[in-house]
Amino acid sequence: MVLSEFAGVSMPDWIDALLRIMFIVALMTIMAFALIYLERKILARFQARVGPTRTGPIGTLQSIADALKLITKEDVRPITADRWAFELAPYMAFVPVFLVFVPMPFTETWFVRDLNLGLLFVFGVLGLNIVGVVMAAWGSDNKYALLGGVRAAAQAISYEIPMLLIVVALVMVAAGRLAVDGDASAAGSINAIVGDQTTTPYILLQPLGFFIFIVGMLAELHRPPFDMPIAESEVVGGYFVEYSGMRWGMFFLAEYTALFLLVVLASSLFLGGWNWPFGADVGLGLQIVLTFVKTSVLIVLVIGSRALFPRLRIDQLMAFSWKVLLPFSIVQVIANGIILAYGGADWVVGLVSFALLAALGGLVFYIMRRKQGEGTRTVQTTPATPRVITAPEVTPVEAGGD
Amino acid sequence: MSELFENYGAVLVAIPVGIMLVLTALLATKLLAPQRRTALKGQVYECGMLPIGRNWAQVHVRYYTYALLFLVFDVEVVFLLPWAVSFLGLMDGPEFGKVILWQMVLFIGTLLIALAYAWRKGVFDWQRN
Numbered sequence: 001m002v003l004s005e006f007a008g009v010s011m012p013d014w015i016d017a018l019l020r021i022m023f024i025v026a027l028m029t030i031m032a033f034a035l036i037y038l039e040r041k042i043l044a045r046f047q048a049r050v051g052p053t054r055t056g057p058i059g060t061l062q063s064i065a066d067a068l069k070l071i072t073k074e075d076v077r078p079i080t081a082d083r084w085a086f087e088l089a090p091y092m093a094f095v096p097v098f099l100v101f102v103p104m105p106f107t108e109t110w111f112v113r114d115l116n117l118g119l120l121f122v123f124g125v126l127g128l129n130i131v132g133v134v135m136a137a138w139g140s141d142n143k144y145a146l147l148g149g150v151r152a153a154a155q156a157i158s159y160e161i162p163m164l165l166i167v168v169a170l171v172m173v174a175a176g177r178l179a180v181d182g183d184a185s186a187a188g189s190i191n192a193i194v195g196d197q198t199t200t201p202y203i204l205l206q207p208l209g210f211f212i213f214i215v216g217m218l219a220e221l222h223r224p225p226f227d228m229p230i231a232e233s234e235v236v237g238g239y240f241v242e243y244s245g246m247r248w249g250m251f252f253l254a255e256y257t258a259l260f261l262l263v264v265l266a267s268s269l270f271l272g273g274w275n276w277p278f279g280a281d282v283g284l285g286l287q288i289v290l291t292f293v294k295t296s297v298l299i300v301l302v303i304g305s306r307a308l309f310p311r312l313r314i315d316q317l318m319a320f321s322w323k324v325l326l327p328f329s330i331v332q333v334i335a336n337g338i339i340l341a342y343g344g345a346d347w348v349v350g351l352v353s354f355a356l357l358a359a360l361g362g363l364v365f366y367i368m369r370r371k372q373g374e375g376t377r378t379v380q381t382t383p384a385t386p387r388v389i390t391a392p393e394v395t396p397v398e399a400g401g402d
Numbered sequence: 403m404s405e406l407f408e409n410y411g412a413v414l415v416a417i418p419v420g421i422m423l424v425l426t427a428l429l430a431t432k433l434l435a436p437q438r439r440t441a442l443k444g445q446v447y448e449c450g451m452l453p454i455g456r457n458w459a460q461v462h463v464r465y466y467t468y469a470l471l472f473l474v475f476d477v478e479v480v481f482l483l484p485w486a487v488s489f490l491g492l493m494d495g496p497e498f499g500k501v502i503l504w505q506m507v508l509f510i511g512t513l514l515i516a517l518a519y520a521w522r523k524g525v526f527d528w529q530r531n
Contacts, residue, residue: 017412021419071427072434079444091424098420102412113412120483121413142446143453150461157472164479172486179490187487241447246431250424315528318468322517322526326475330514333482334507340490341503 020112024101032256033063039303046307073245078141081242085139090243090250093132096125097254100261105191107274107287118190119171122265123164126220129254130156133229133239136251140242148238151314152229155219158318159226162325163216166209169332170269173205173349176340190265194273201272205350208332208357210270212325214298217262218305219317221255225309226317259302260295267294328360467525474516481509 037052037060044051052059077086103118105111115121130153137149175187177196186192193202203210219226222238230238240251267273271294274287312320335352338344446453489502520526 014411014415017415018419021412021416025419025423071430073431074435074437075428075431076439076443078446079441080446090428091421094424095417095420098423099413099416102416112416113409115409117483120480140446143448146461150465154465154468157476158468161472161475161479164476165482168479168482168486171483172489175487176490188483236447236449245435246427250427318528319526322471323521326517330510333486334510337489337503337506341499 017112021101024112028098028101028257028260031260032253033067035256035260035299036063036066038299039306042300042303043307046304067249070246070249075245075247076242078242080141082139082141085135086242087139087247089132089136089139090247090254091132092135093129094250094254094257096128096132097258097261099125100258103190104261104264105194105268105273106264106291108191108195111191114189114191116186117188119167119188119193122190122261123160123167126258126261127156127160129258132254136243137239140239142242144236145239145241148229148241152222152239155222155226155229155314155317158321159216159219159325162212162321162329163220165326165329165333166206166212166216167269169329169336170202170206170209172333172336172340173202173346177346190268194268194275197272197275200346201270201275203270205346206270206332206353207350208328208353208360210266211357211360212329213266213270214301215325217266218302219321221259221262221302223259223302224306225312227311228314228317231311259299263295263298263302264291266298267291271298324360324363328356332356464525464528467520471516471520471525474513478510478513482506 040062041051041059052062055061055065077083100122102112103115103121105114133152133156134149137145137152140146170193171187174193174196178187178192218224222229228234230240240248243251264273272290273294274291276286276290332353335356336349339348339352448454485502485506489499489506
């Protein structure tokens with residue numbers, strides 16, 4: 001309705017929605033180009049290189065050159081591939097990610113639609129993305145693709161659960177705070193949650209939630225240290241081995257779009273999105289700046305993680321989700337429920353969550369230390385098997401070759 | 403109801419736009435890219451060798467158990483989210499909210515038995531060697 005007010009004409013609802021979606025399409029294209037360029041530049045800096053420099057001023061046109069190359073590249077499909085699964089997989093991988101733009105609040109009034117169950121919508125629809133991945137893996141008729149696809153599916157479903165539970169815990173806190181204003185039922189909408197963070201960003205109330213959300217985000221996006229599904233040294237690229245040209249580009253675009261969306265979601269839920277924590281009213285211009293700065297910080301964090309962390313092993317990754325993150329997120333949900341039902345203050349919620357985060361950190365540190373100790377101990381305590389190396393009988397002439 | 407349709411109708415508008423985006427990109431490829439298919443190019447990729455054996459390889463059953471566990475907890479979250487939104491609003495008296503809370507704790511506890519069982523059975527410990 002803001003659009004129609006801006007243009008001074010009334011228009012049907014679906015045209016308003018369509019115009020907003022077109023705006024999103026433009027935003028998404030620019031964002032994807034910018035992200036690809038930024039990733040290459042930032043990674044280069046981490047590795048003491050300079051990154052792309054030849055295309056355009058300081059390499060800024062590199063993404064466009066990449067896109068042109070992808071479009072003019074031959075689109076090869078294996079003869080033995082399952083045609084329908086192979087050709088429909090890019091649609092199935094991209095369209096759900098695109099739909100997630102609908103409830104995403106970039107400023108107080110700039111979203112496509114403020115869905116009342118926006119959070120559930122985001123996770124439900126984003127999860128469909130994995131169907132496209134599995135279709136690609138199965139349709140390619142390739143061993144590595146299938147392994148990568150199964151890994152991707154297992155990883156995505158494992159990390160979705162702690163993420164969802166932590167979002168439930170966050171919604172409980174939001175509902176408690178919104179109930180003071182009399183409308184707790186708005187707590188499912190992302191924009192209402194952002195609107196509530198005028199005094200306190202939720203990262204202060206749910207620091208454990210922020211940590212688990214970031215970890216889950218990296219896993220959902222197949223970003224290092226969680227990039228086993230697309231690990232080139234293990235499954236030579238994973239589920240898109242057989243894809244080339246623009247068909248592969250669609251998976252790439254879906255991945256970067258999902259990165260952008262999850263980063264915007266994380267900044268909305270935990271950092272206050274377009275909201276400024278110290279003043280109630282911020283103008284439209286400042287809201288754009290706030291969203292931009294918060295998402296940029298998180299994007300640099302995500303890209304940097306690719307240069308900073310080594311790749312985990314797939315079983316370590318799965319165990320970390322089910323044995324550590326899941327119990328902690330369940331404890332967080334129950335703890336929030338008890339505190340809120342017995343009328344605890346907000347600072348109690350924050351303190352308990354911070355204590356849980358500290359416990360999680362301590363546990364991870366302890367496990368890592370113990371594993372290290374185990375490694376050295378097994379080396380020391382292996383029974384010394386008498387391993388007599390019998391030197392081959394050589395004649396002095398052969399031994400003294402040089 | 404009309405407001406519901408107004409909001410979620412945008413999703414229906416977004417679906418064809420998303421499909422069109424992929425379609426135009428793939429059409430552009432079809433128009434601009436060379437197309438010379440050969441039998442060798444149509445082989446599946448296997449690190450430079452000709453593929454050996456059936457390509458739909460068998461996958462370990464452990465992935466299947468993860469899928470089962472996922473179902474347990476994903477359905478749990480579907481129940482948890484409406485509860486999380488409403489359990490404080492439903493507190494007419496303070497006692498009622500507590501009753502709802504402990505019922506939900508009981509529900510989560512029941513599902514934790516599934517997690518404990520899987521843990522005990524070693525679903526999360528992949529066998530080495």
